[in-house]
Amino acid sequence: MEQMRLTCRCGQSAMVVSGQPITAAECHCTSCRKAAEIMEALPDAVSDRVETGGTQFVLVRKDRVAFTDGADHLRHFRLKSDSKTRRVLATCCNTPMFLEFADGHWLSVYAARWPAGARPKMDLRTMTKDRVGGAPLPDDMPNPKSHTAGFMLKLLGAWVAMRFRVPKVSVGHERIGVDV
Numbered sequence: 672m673e674q675m676r677l678t679c680r681c682g683q684s685a686m687v688v689s690g691q692p693i694t695a696a697e698c699h700c701t702s703c704r705k706a707a708e709i710m711e712a713l714p715d716a717v718s719d720r721v722e723t724g725g726t727q728f729v730l731v732r733k734d735r736v737a738f739t740d741g742a743d744h745l746r747h748f749r750l751k752s753d754s755k756t757r758r759v760l761a762t763c764c765n766t767p768m769f770l771e772f773a774d775g776h777w778l779s780v781y782a783a784r785w786p787a788g789a790r791p792k793m794d795l796r797t798m799t800k801d802r803v804g805g806a807p808l809p810d811d812m813p814n815p816k817s818h819t820a821g822f823m824l825k826l827l828g829a830w831v832a833m834r835f836r837v838p839k840v841s842v843g844h845e846r847i848g849v850d851v
Contacts, residue, residue: 676739677784679761679768680717684741686768686780688731693777693829694822695791697725697812700798702750706758706770709748716765719783723808727782728770729791732829733838736778746847759843768843776830776837797822 678685703726711718720726738745745768747757755773760766770779782790793812800816808814 675785675789677768677780679741679744679764679766679784681761681764681766683763684744684761684766684768685739686784687737687739688780689735689737690732692791693730693732694795694825695727695729695782695793696822697721697723697727697793697796698798699723699725699796699802701801702754702756703770703798704801704803705750706748709750710758710760710765710767713760713765719767719781723796724802724805725796727793728779729782729785730777730779730826732833733776733778733840734833734836736780736840738842742842745843746845747843748847757843760847762847771840771843774837776833776835777826778840795819795822 674687674689676685676687707718707720707726710716741761741763744761744763745759746762747759749757756770758770759768761768767781768784769781785791795813795815796808797815797818799808799814
């Protein structure tokens, strides 16, 4: 992938991602499930969860993301005030854009931001031990109970390639008004 322009649902907020993703994963952790419930309850929001109940992310290096339009619409929320993660939404249409880990070198971009035909294929499901009920997961990709060594090695490999830098993301600093 050379460059991909990703937008919110209404197109007012956009980012450009360059280069190949680190990995693509469908998360089933309790935090992603709770955050999805909060975001789905916002006015005019739609669900980004897939049939299995998970949330799909494409992990990209922070140094390969540029916010090109509508950064003034980006706001964040945390599930707890001391949470290491923040989820950033475009408030123009309440579209989840990305999840950022404090001091992380990557962004977990909501896979639904990619056009369907250009969306990277999911490499694995993760944190399936937190999944609540439902039918057994399909065997179309690995379904580990937690993060695998391979998953962590991909993140480490990207960090090494970045010379251990942790770029700052300078959007979404204002908190969104949701009760969490």
